[in-house]
Structure formats: structure tokens, C-alpha cells
Amino acid sequence: MERILVIGGARALGAAVARRAVKDGYDVVVGARDLAAAEVLASEIGATAVRVDLQDESTLAAAAQLLKDGIDHIVTTGSAPHDVRATELDRDKLLAAFTAKVIGPMLVAKHFAPVLRPTGSMVLFSGVVGWRPGRGSLVKGVTNGAVEYAARHLAADLAPVRVNAVSPGVVDSGAWDRLGDKKTALLSKSAEGTFVGRHGEVDDVVDTVMWLLRAGFVSGETIHIEGGARHRSA
Numbered sequence: 658m659e660r661i662l663v664i665g666g667a668r669a670l671g672a673a674v675a676r677r678a679v680k681d682g683y684d685v686v687v688g689a690r691d692l693a694a695a696e697v698l699a700s701e702i703g704a705t706a707v708r709v710d711l712q713d714e715s716t717l718a719a720a721a722q723l724l725k726d727g728i729d730h731i732v733t734t735g736s737a738p739h740d741v742r743a744t745e746l747d748r749d750k751l752l753a754a755f756t757a758k759v760i761g762p763m764l765v766a767k768h769f770a771p772v773l774r775p776t777g778s779m780v781l782f783s784g785v786v787g788w789r790p791g792r793g794s795l796v797k798g799v800t801n802g803a804v805e806y807a808a809r810h811l812a813a814d815l816a817p818v819r820v821n822a823v824s825p826g827v828v829d830s831g832a833w834d835r836l837g838d839k840k841t842a843l844l845s846k847s848a849e850g851t852f853v854g855r856h857g858e859v860d861d862v863v864d865t866v867m868w869l870l871r872a873g874f875v876s877g878e879t880i881h882i883e884g885g886a887r888h889r890s891a
């Protein structure tokens with residue numbers, strides 16, 4: 658049975674990947690900075706849990722030590738949005754955003770490379786904003802763009818372990834619930850900006866992640882799951 662660690666696995670897209678991976682027969686480890694939340698999901702779906710905070714390298718080292726018997730796949734979904742204009746940038750929040758998306762996954766590679774099986778893979782999470790510049794999305798755009806390069810260069814560094822990224826468009830993952838009544842408007846606007854006329858569903862992303870785990874001849878790629886949104890003019 659292949660073992661998979663899902664970082665950010667206690668909720669939203671990470672939790673959906675963890676749930677599907679259990680169904681698909683993987684030995685799943687739910688990694689989250691909130692260990693209690695990871696344990697709740699893990700006990701519900703038949704997985705185990707580990708504390709992983711992408712902002713705290715010591716938790717990455719400890720998790721790799723805990724899983725030292727070997728791991729096949731790591732999916733890392735972390736993000737720490739800092740959606741402001743350039744004039745409003747806060748250095749700590751900027752660093753946190755880069756750490757969640759780029760530096761954290763690179764440090765995951767550092768600590769897990771010795772325990773990742775050669776037939777295994779990593780999947781990083783980018784996002785369509787990397788290809789759709791706009792006011793207020795500077796940090797999200799640059800960090801998501803950097804994920805594409807992180808996947809490509811980590812693929813060279815960790816080979817033969819494969820490293821890829823997925824880049825979702827707007828997906829009703831639960832993350833947008835914080836917008837309350839405005840969520841519906843956001844989802845419809847995003848649907849208008851695609852070729853397929855709809856917003857993304859959780860299964861669109863999960864299906865792609867599960868395919869990448871098995872896609873043994875795909876490495877260093879970013880797979881776009883956004884209905885063609887980045888090809889449409891704003």
C-alpha cells in the first residue's frame with residue numbers, strides 16, 4: 658500500500674485529497690498545523706495524523722523522522738494569502754505567503770528527500786492568479802508563479818522522484834465561505850472568465866492530483882485546472 662502525506666490536509670482541498678486517497682487505497686497521513694483538526698479527520702476517514710506547520714521547519718523535520726520508514730507521495734496545499742497592493746505590503750505577511758507556497762514545500766523536500774521512495778512524487782499547489790495579474794493579487798500572483806518554477810527545479814533536484822504542481826482556478830472548496838453572501842457573485846464572475854462557463858469543483862482538482870500520483874512519465878509540470886481562464890482576456 659502506498660503511503661501519502663497531505664499537508665494542509667485537515668480541510669478544504671487538502672481534506673478532499675485525503676478522503677479520496679483513502680478511498681483509492683492509499684495509507685494516508687493527514688498533515689496540518691492544527692494537530693487536533695488533523696486527528697478528527699484522520700479518525701473519521703481511517704488515516705493517521707501528524708503536525709506539520711510549513712512556517713516551522715522543526716515540524717517538518719519531526720514529521721520526516723516520524724515517517725522515516727518511507728513515504729511515496731506528498732501533496733502540499735498550504736497558502737497564506739496577503740492580498741494587498743504593493744504600497745500596503747507587510748514584510749512578515751509577504752514572507753509568510755512565500756513560506757506557505759514556496760519555501761515551505763522546498764523545506765519539505767529537504768527533510769523528506771531521504772524518505773521519499775524513488776517511484777514516488779510531490780504535488781505542489783499553485784493557482785490561476787499566477788497567470789492573471791490584477792490589482793491586489795500581487796503576492797498571490799508571484800507566489801503561485803514561483804510554485805511553477807519550484808516544481809520544475811525540484812523535479813530535477815529530487816529525480817527520479819517526480820515533482821509537479823496543480824494550478825486551480827476558482828474552486829468552491831470551502832475557502833470562499835468566508836465571503837458570506839458575496840461568494841455566489843465571485844463564483845459566477847469566475848465562471849464567466851473561463852471557456853467552459855463554470856467555476857471549479859473540488860473533484861476537478863482532486864481528480865487531477867490523483868492522476869498525477871500515478872502519471873509516471875510526468876515530472877516538472879504544472880497542470881492547469883481552470884477551464885482555460887488564463888487564456889481569456891480580463
Ligand SMILES: NC(=O)c1ccc[n+]([C@@H]2O[C@H](COP(=O)([O-])OP(=O)(O)OC[C@H]3O[C@@H](n4cnc5c(N)ncnc54)[C@H](OP(=O)(O)O)[C@@H]3O)[C@@H](O)[C@H]2O)c1
Nearest residue numbers: 665669670710711712734735736782784826827828830832
Ligand atoms: N479554492 C480556490 O479557489 C483556489 C484557487 C486557486 C488556488 N488555490 C490553492 O489551492 C490550495 C488549497 O486551497 P483551498 O481552497 O483548499 O483553501 P485554503 O484556505 O487556501 O487552504 C489552505 C490550506 O493550507 C493550510 N495551511 C495554511 N498555512 C499552513 C501552514 N503554515 N502549515 C500547514 N498548512 C497550512 C490550511 O490549513 P489550516 O486549516 O491550518 O488553515 C489549509 O488546509 C491553496 O494553495 C490555494 O492557494 C485554491
